[in-house]
């Protein structure tokens with residue numbers, strides 16, 4: 001701390017003294033730029049490689065900010081970098097911006113740059129991915145995590161499958177589970193997780209660490225001095241030395257800024273981490289809220305990785321590229337008529353006149369017109385609308401538009417709610433996790449079984465559902481907010497199967513979550529884990545503890561019409 005800056009907890013040391021010889025008029029040639037960075041003050045700086053200058057240890061780069069002599073070189077460097085990131089963004093928009101919660105703020109900016117976030121963002125907008133617009137209102141790390149919601153309001157046709165199958169909610173495997181999860185321990189009894197390692201710069205960044213220019217740009221020490229005056233106004237680490245060098249050179253420590261205090265709040269860290277993954281896909285943030293007890297985060301997340309979209313394929317699941325089998329559409333003015341939309345050929349969704357129709361209305365709301373045993377077929381990557389993605393038949397595949405709160409309920413562990421009002425038919429996202437075979441699902445431990453969903457849309461009970469050609473999704477290790485959806489006997493949401501970029505016969509649909517009625521902001525979102533059983537249960541049947549069948553548990557949904565117990 002210096003006397004003139006009493007309120008600052010750290011200050012940058014002056015730039016290191018470098019030896020540039022005695023003649024201030026010597027012209028030093030710049031070989032090129034080798035990397036860039038954001039300094040501790042948020043300013044961009046460049047690592048410059050010198051053609052004919054080096055230190056005694058052979059190193060020959062220095063850090064400096066923008067300077068008139070290097071205008072062209074910097075421009076070229078920045079252009080190359082942008083092209084690189086854009087290429088990466090085109091390769092995959094789904095790579096999350098992986099900011100580690102323990103990262104310092106200026107490091108975070110670097111990581112964002114490293115992951116080409118801005119370019120992914122641009123590319124996502126170019127291809128028309130809907131994108132959450134309220135990020136500007138989201139608080140930064142260090143958020144008190146008190147759960148106060150100050151989010152803005154965001155506001156040849158196949159008829160082969162006549163089977164009455166439905167998507168049963170949580171797997172029957174859970175029936176064998178001892179899934180009465182204990183009330184999680186308070187943070188006092190839990191060991192505080194050790195800080196996550198800081199990511200630093202993305203390895204991808206090195207991909208473009210090539211010289212911006214291999215030509216040599218002469219720069220005199222006088223010119224360097226003028227640059228130095230600019231940078232002295234905002235002292236940055238290792239900036240190009242301003243003064244002519246004095247011999248002998250003194251070795252100076254490279255790390256001369258003490259670290260910022262760590263962000264301590266585990267809940268704030270976790271919601272920041274998950275929200276950044278969501279943000280990387282263009283989806284709205286995820287908040288973690290507890291107004292009930294002092295549990296800081298949901299238990300059992302030690303090896304959990306948040307995935308807003310897409311399955312993680314287990315090695316036992318064959319990943320086959322269905323591109324050649326998928327039928328596509330070439331609608332010229334948008335996909336407005338399911339009869340002429342070619343990718344809808346295999347769809348079995350029809351209206352009362354037996355005319356094929358879309359599953360969504362023109363506002364993107366689910367029409368609840370999908371019969372049991374049938375999945376929604378959305379437009380795919382071969383369809384003509386792929387380049388714009390402005391298509392009313394791309395709903396479940398587009399990023400979540402509404403923020404989500406994972407909150408501590410009184411009786412059912414952690415649950416899910418939305419801080420904005422939701423209308424009926426609003427599609428909120430898809431159940432993600434590890435895509436496993438049904439055989440694997442049967443073998444998974446009880447911890448996992450409460451989080452396994454069977455993809456049983458085409459199963460009618462007569463087929464061997466224990467084999468390798470039927471699948472389940474396990475969200476215990478990988479998953480998103482949907483893994484926290486609790487059961488209710490009077491739910492306000494449900495799942496429906498939906499595919500794109502694959503065919504129904506592969507049996508690997510996504511399960512999309514949709515509201516079944518208007519849901520006021522702050523109301524818990526629930527689904528029925530056992531919809532097939534809904535009709536066979538007798539109201540209140542399991543209310544007495546001794547009446548709960550093996551493998552089921554007392555249902556704490558609190559609904560007036562509660563069935564009493566639920567298989568989880």
Ligand SMILES: C[S@@+](CC[C@H](N)C(=O)[O-])C[C@H]1O[C@@H](n2cnc3c(N)ncnc32)[C@H](O)[C@@H]1O
Nearest residue numbers: 179181412413414450484486487555556557568
């Ligand atoms: C998919 S998880 C839902 C998220 C869970 N509440 C958590 O905190 O991780 C399913 C588990 O939630 C609990 N649960 C969900 N709905 C319930 C209900 N209606 N009654 C009692 N427990 C419920 C059970 O412990 C069940 O095994």
